[in-house]
Amino acid sequence: MNSHKTKLIVALDTKDADEAERWATQVGPYADIIKIGLEFSYACGLRAVSKLGEGRKIFLDLKLHDIPNTVASAIGSVSIVKPDMLTVHASGGSAMVKAARNALEEHFSPEERPLLLAVTVLTSLDRLAYQETVACGGPRGQVLRLGELAMVSGADGLVCSPQEISLLRSRLGSTPKLIVPGIRPAGAGNGDQKRVMTPAEARDAGADWIVVGRPITRSEDPAAAAEAIAKELEG
Numbered sequence: 001m002n003s004h005k006t007k008l009i010v011a012l013d014t015k016d017a018d019e020a021e022r023w024a025t026q027v028g029p030y031a032d033i034i035k036i037g038l039e040f041s042y043a044c045g046l047r048a049v050s051k052l053g054e055g056r057k058i059f060l061d062l063k064l065h066d067i068p069n070t071v072a073s074a075i076g077s078v079s080i081v082k083p084d085m086l087t088v089h090a091s092g093g094s095a096m097v098k099a100a101r102n103a104l105e106e107h108f109s110p111e112e113r114p115l116l117l118a119v120t121v122l123t124s125l126d127r128l129a130y131q132e133t134v135a136c137g138g139p140r141g142q143v144l145r146l147g148e149l150a151m152v153s154g155a156d157g158l159v160c161s162p163q164e165i166s167l168l169r170s171r172l173g174s175t176p177k178l179i180v181p182g183i184r185p186a187g188a189g190n191g192d193q194k195r196v197m198t199p200a201e202a203r204d205a206g207a208d209w210i211v212v213g214r215p216i217t218r219s220e221d222p223a224a225a226a227e228a229i230a231k232e233l234e235g
């Protein structure tokens, strides 16, 4: 088994600020970071994100993907939130990832700069769905290619499915932080996720953080579900 500790990120995907606050309190003892994404940010706005983040660590998952200038300017706009992590799409290219890194350095002090995480290939794409978007090849090769591109362009880490962790580790070593959604506890339904593993499998493969949403937030008892996953990670 891997000796490093894999930490838990809980994705609070909802439009309802009260529900997000309730979930954040319930999973607080078990989650290292809470993730706020497009659904909450568009529905409630960045000031609500800042409010939810008071006294908490926030992963702001906006998956920025645009021309370098727009991404850099957007990072200026989101700097009212003090997130610990921020995502961009690696497929935006090396100039875009570099622009994001420069903008983070411009808008945050070195101590407060969020980790820049580059999304490789979405965990909801299986081989067939992935092939709709590119000429040939499969997600594994693309994850490696985008992972290398993002890391040489200033990313601190990568968002990937659990099924590519060992491939990335064997090629890029331990430097990239690996943030891993597509996590399903044994017996949980996959929903729209395709390239999945259990929390313990992702830990053993070498994930730094796993991201878990619905298996926690849509369970009858979110606190108990988060606790069970946190225990699985420790075991």
Ligand SMILES: O=C(O)c1cc(=O)[nH]c(=O)n1[C@@H]1O[C@H](COP(=O)(O)O)[C@@H](O)[C@H]1O
Binding pocket: 011, 013, 035, 037, 061, 063, 087, 119, 121, 122, 123, 124, 159, 160, 161, 181, 182, 183, 191, 193, 211, 212, 213, 214, 215
């Ligand atoms: O960037 C992400 O966090 C992300 C990338 C990816 O490839 N797949 C993926 O599921 N995510 C996010 O991780 C979370 C997974 O949620 P559940 O499928 O409910 O566990 C969601 O908030 C997604 O937006």
